[in-house]
Amino acid sequence: MLSRLVIGLMSAAGAAVMSVPGVATADDPPPLPNVNAFAPVKTSEYAVMDNQWYAFSTPDGITCVLQRDGGYGCSGAIPAAPGGANMVSGGTGAPGFASAAAPLFSVVDGAKPLPANTRISYQTVSCGTDGVMTACVDGRNQSGFVISPAGSYVVGDRPSGIKPSVRIG
Template sequence: MLSRTIVLGAMAMAVVGAPAVAAADPNEPPPPPPPPNVNGWAPVKPSDYSVLGDTAYAFTTPDGLSCMIQRNGGYGCFGALPGAPEGANLVSGRIAQAPGFANAGGNPFAVAGEIKPLPTGSRVSYKTLSCGTDGAVTSCVDSKNQAGFVISPGATWIVGEVNPLVDRPEGTNPYFN
């Protein structure tokens, strides 16, 4: 009799606990996949991609993006950005700052003149910035703050938008685990 009561009690707890698991918000999108390891792609000689009197490095990708790293710390890509908010066609940032999206009336990197294509599986790096492509995915990352962006055939997203030393949930401390 006691064992039957324990079994029935366990079954009742399982039934009561089941709706809590199913109550998760079904509309919440899954988190984006991790960014590719841009620094794992083969480096190219930056001077081969030098533009604007050696003040920037620019390249194009197989899918038609134009990207630039400026020696003053700015970086970005222009072109079709699948899934970007509000139809943005430009994603850009600066060293130690998270990038953001914008709508540009034209290619802001066109002032560089003719831009060379970057070989698949390679990257251009300057100081803490690296931008490159594997042929399908284009990504830029700032190793100073681990922020950057990823442009893939199915989605475009910002990486590292939140600095855990500045923006953190109440009651957490990044210095103590």
């Protein structure tokens, strides 16, 4: 039943998703932080969606997921996101910002908070927080994103017009 509800919600949300260009600056974004320097958490404690996702919430209440198929992302009120985007995601390609009618990962009710100075990792993707900033990095291509009140950005921008790579269920 939950799977059908999620599929229906994601179909509706997917239809509303529109690409938002990355941060428009003359300078390159700062490098991604080394989230692998943070202490790991026990991944199994964050399993949701019949163990297909590992979900956590950031210190500022954004919901993030790592999918077993390699996709990863966060949705919610992303601070300083370009164009007011409410989602950032990555997968086999470079990450990017997008907007959806509703936060895409809100289907994960009550995601467990990721404590400060910890990380969660699955395969080549690691996400971590220092208690203010949250970052996700894909070791395959050294791309990822940072969510921070000081500015949210991606490293390894996907070309404009390419939709986020998130699979539901």
